[in-house]
Amino acid sequence: MEMQAEKDHLEGGGGSYPKRCAACKYLRRRCAHDCVLAPYFPASHPHRYACMHRVFGASNVARLLQSLPVEERGKAAETLAMEAQWRVGDPVYGCTGIINSLLEEILAAQCELARTRAQLDMVAAHGAQLQLVQEAPVHLAPPPAAHSLQRAGGHPHVAVSPRQEEALFLDPDEFLDLDGFDRSS
Numbered sequence: 001m002e003m004q005a006e007k008d009h010l011e012g013g014g015g016s017y018p019k020r021c022a023a024c025k026y027l028r029r030r031c032a033h034d035c036v037l038a039p040y041f042p043a044s045h046p047h048r049y050a051c052m053h054r055v056f057g058a059s060n061v062a063r064l065l066q067s068l069p070v071e072e073r074g075k076a077a078e079t080l081a082m083e084a085q086w087r088v089g090d091p092v093y094g095c096t097g098i099i100n101s102l103l104e105e106i107l108a109a110q111c112e113l114a115r116t117r118a119q120l121d122m123v124a125a126h127g128a129q130l131q132l133v134q135e136a137p138v139h140l141a142p143p144p145a146a147h148s149l150q151r152a153g154g155h156p157h158v159a160v161s162p163r164q165e166e167a168l169f170l171d172p173d174e175f176l177d178l179d180g181f182d183r184s185s
Contacts, residue, residue: 022049027058036065040077052084 021038024031026049031038037058041049052061061080065073087094 019043022046023053023058023062026050026053036062036073037077040065040074041081048081048085051088052081055084055087056080 020031020043021035022041022043022045023037024035025043025046037049041052061077064080065076068076083095086098090097093100
């Protein structure tokens with residue numbers, strides 16, 4: 001028991017953090033009882049501090065955390081650690097690369113949603129037009145000539161007016177025109 005207490009004292013300096021924090025272990029120094037980095041970089045996450053040290057430097061991080069009020073230090077340390085992790089993973093863009101790829105995914109999803117809504121509108125309009133055609137009185141005519149067979153859609157005993165014939169065929173480009181789609185919203 002006495003040997004364990006001596007080991008803890010040697011590793012951490014005997015303060016409120018009996019073991020060295022990740023920062024002090026990385027820098028191979030004793031962890032003082034008032035170590036600014038100890039609450040935010042425990043020894044259980046050494047890679048987190050190593051990334052931050054590589055990107056920002058130990059003295060800059062310590063100076064920044066000391067300049068902040070105590071209640072804001074946790075969020076600042078978490079933000080610095082995340083930015084450093086992404087910067088190590090992508091040295092050119094860092095977290096900006098992730099943000100841009102997520103924005104591209106959002107834009108693609110918005111375009112797909114606009115196309116799907118346009119297709120739904122087209123199907124609904126086509127259904128309404130078919131209902132109008134079905135409700136219109138059907139006139140049985142004597143066997144039509146060859147030219148009226150083509151005009152009536154190939155149905156020999158159903159007479160369809162030119163207006164009803166136009167209603168059967170929708171122009172998909174009219175409904176899928178995405179030129180006016182606002183990409184910024």
